[in-house]
Amino acid sequence: MTENCIFCKIVRGEIPSRRVYEDDDLIVFHDIHPAAPVHLLMVPREHFANLDAAEPRHERLLGKMQLLAPRLAREQGATNGYRVVTNNGPDGGQEVYHLHVHVLGGPRPWKRL
Numbered sequence: 001m002t003e004n005c006i007f008c009k010i011v012r013g014e015i016p017s018r019r020v021y022e023d024d025d026l027i028v029f030h031d032i033h034p035a036a037p038v039h040l041l042m043v044p045r046e047h048f049a050n051l052d053a054a055e056p057r058h059e060r061l062l063g064k065m066q067l068l069a070p071r072l073a074r075e076q077g078a079t080n081g082y083r084v085v086t087n088n089g090p091d092g093g094q095e096v097y098h099l100h101v102h103v104l105g106g107p108r109p110w111k112r113l
């Protein structure tokens with residue numbers, strides 16, 4: 001499962017990314033197809049598909065990402081608001097099945113979302 005996961009490969013450094021933050025739990029990098037002037041992806045180092053697969057032990061990690069979003073949005077220049085989004089499943093528009101949190105911001109209009 002994790003061998004072919006693109007975000008696991010990015011976590012392992014096998015695929016390049018423009019990282020802006022990392023710690024023991026997660027990495028954050030620029031989305032390759034930005035939908036807004038600032039578009040970051042917060043990706044746990046641990047592979048799990050989405051919120052459906054999240055367990056009680058992930059509570060701290062999920063909260064950490066929510067609390068990190070405003071800081072990274074501001075550092076990247078989204079000073080007038082931002083959006084924090086997790087897509088889940090086909091109708092949720094999820095493309096990569098390794099849980100991640102989008103942080104979108106910067107002056108509108110945005111391309112999508």
Ligand code: AMP
Pocket residue numbers: 006015017030031032033034041086087093094095096097
């Ligand atoms: P989602 O639709 O929520 O699964 O979002 C997946 C996101 O990953 C999309 O916004 C893609 O543009 C982004 N993405 C896919 N491959 C890469 C990559 N190699 N580096 C950075 N972002 C990527």
Ligand code: ZN
Pocket residue numbers: 002005006007008009046047048097098
């Ligand atoms: Zn993965």
